[in-house]
Amino acid sequence: MGIAVRGNKLSVGVPMCARRAGRLQRLPIKGVQVLSVLSASVLLGCFFWIPETIAWPNALALVPTLATTCLLVLLHLFGSIALPGFASWQPLQAIGRCSYSLYLWHWPILGALIYTNSDFGTSWLDYLAYCVLVGVFTWATYALVEQKRQQLRAWHAWVILVAFCGLSLAASGYEQSPKNFPPEVQRIVNTGAYAENCVSCTQAPSRAFVVLWGDSHSQMLVETVERVSKEVGLQLVHIKGSLAEDRRQLLSLASSTGYTGMIVAARWSMYAVGFPADEPEEQGTRYLPLDGKQALGREQGMQHFQIQLDRFLNDFSNQSILLLLEVPRYAFFPKKELLMQWASLRLRALPVKTLGMHQAEQQETRTLIEQLAAKHPTVELADPAALLCAGGTCTWHAGWDLLYKDDDHLSVYGSEKLRPLLEPFLFQRILHAK
Secondary structure: OEEEEEOOEEEEEOOHHHHHHHHHHOOOHHHHHHHHHHHHHHHHHHHHHOOOOOOOOOHHHHHHHHHHHHHHHHHHHHHHHHOOHHHHOHHHHHHHHOHHHHHHHHHHHHHHHHHHOOOOOOOHHHHHHHHHHHHHHHHHHHHHHHOOHHHOOHHHHHHHHHHHHHHHHHHHHOOOOHHHOOHHHHHHHHHOOOOOOOOOOOOOOOOOEEEEEEOHHHHOOHHHHHHHHHHHOOEEEEEEOOOOOOHHHHHHHHOOOOEEEEEEEOOOHHHHOOOOOOOOOOOOOOOOOEOOEOOOOHHHHHHHHHHHHHHHHHHHOOOEEEEEOOOOOOOOOHHHHHHHHHOOOOOOOOOOOEHHHHHHHHHHHHHHHHHHHOOOOOEEEEOOHHHHOHHHEOOOEEOOEEOEOOOOOEOHHHHHHHHHHHHHHHHHHHHHHO
16 A cells, blocks of 8 residues: 655555455456466476476476466465365365475485385386375374474574584585495495596507597497507507597598507497387487487488498498497496495395397397498407306396496496407407507
C-alpha cells in the first residue's frame, strides 16, 4: 500500500503488484485447479520428454522452471484450494510433510546402491529395497529431527554448528595421500594408474624408430612400448589421433630415414558398430566420428570404418604394421569395484566376462579388420585377449593389482601384460633396421 499527497489531500493507493495479485485471486477455483494440474503434469512430463544426455545449459530448462514457478505462485495466492481434491489424500499429505527429509535422503541412498552394485536396476527387488530404505531414513529424520527442531535452544544450534565446522576443518586438513591408505588400497591406486607421459618419445627421430599411433587405446600402451623400444634400441614416436587424422604427419614419418614400422591400437568397434548399451560412460549407439562424419546407424558406421581403415592400411603397408585388436571391456569401473571388494561393500557378484563373450562382442568389427588386413602381407594382427583371457575367463585384476584404469583402458600395470605381443615385433624392427 502507498500514500500520495495530491494538493492538500492524502490518498491511499494499492501497489501495482498487489492489484495484480488481487485480480489473479478472483480467478475461478476450477480454473485455478486446472492450471495447477496442468503445471504439475508438464513438470512430471519433463522427466520423460527431456533426455538425460542433453547439453546444459539449454533453453529446454525453461519448461520445468516455468511450470514450477506457476505452481508455486498458485499455491502462494490460493493455498491448498489451488489443488484438486485428490491432493488432500492423506498419503500424499504425509509425503508432502516429510518431503524435505525425502529430498535429503533420496540421492545418497541411490548413489550408495549404485556404487555398491554395478548392475543396480536389473531387478524389481532393487527398486523395492531402494523405496524401503528411503522410507525408513525419511521417517526417522522427519520424526527425530524435523519434529524435534522446535525443542532446540539457541545454544544447541551453536554447539552443532561449531562441531560441524570443526569436523569439516579437521577433514580438510588431513593429508589425502595414498601413503595414508592401507597397503592393499595403495596397490589398487598405484597399479590402476593410466599411462600419461612418454619421457623419451620424440617427434624428430635421429635413428631407427617405430611409430605408436591410435586413439586413447594407444595412449594406454605408451609407457610399455617406450620401455620395450628402449630395450631393443629403437626410438619411439607417439601420435595420438584417430582414423583420418594425422595422415600428413604419418606419411612424412613413414617416408623418412629410420622408419621401421608402426604399432596401431584403437577402440575399433566404437567407429564401426557404436557404443554398447551397457557402456558405463555412454548410452545408445553413438559413433566416434571418422573424417568429420558422424555415423547415424550401424550400416553407415561399418561403411565409413571400412573405407577409412582400408585407406590407412594402403597408405602405410609398405612397412610392417602391428595392429592390436581391442582389449576386453567391462560394464563397470574396475578401480571402484576393487575398492568396494576391499571394503566388503559389494552386495552382489560382478558379471563375468568370458573369452567367448568378448569374441561375440567383437565379431563384426574383427571380421572386417581381418578381411582388410588379409590384403596386406605386412600387416600383423595381435589379440590382447589371448593373454588377458587365458583359460577362457577374462581378468581385470590380479589380487589387489589392477590391470585396468577404467572399463576399457588398461592401466600401466595391465599394459605390461601385453609385452609378449610387443617384444617380438619391436625386436624384428631393430633387426630390419640393421
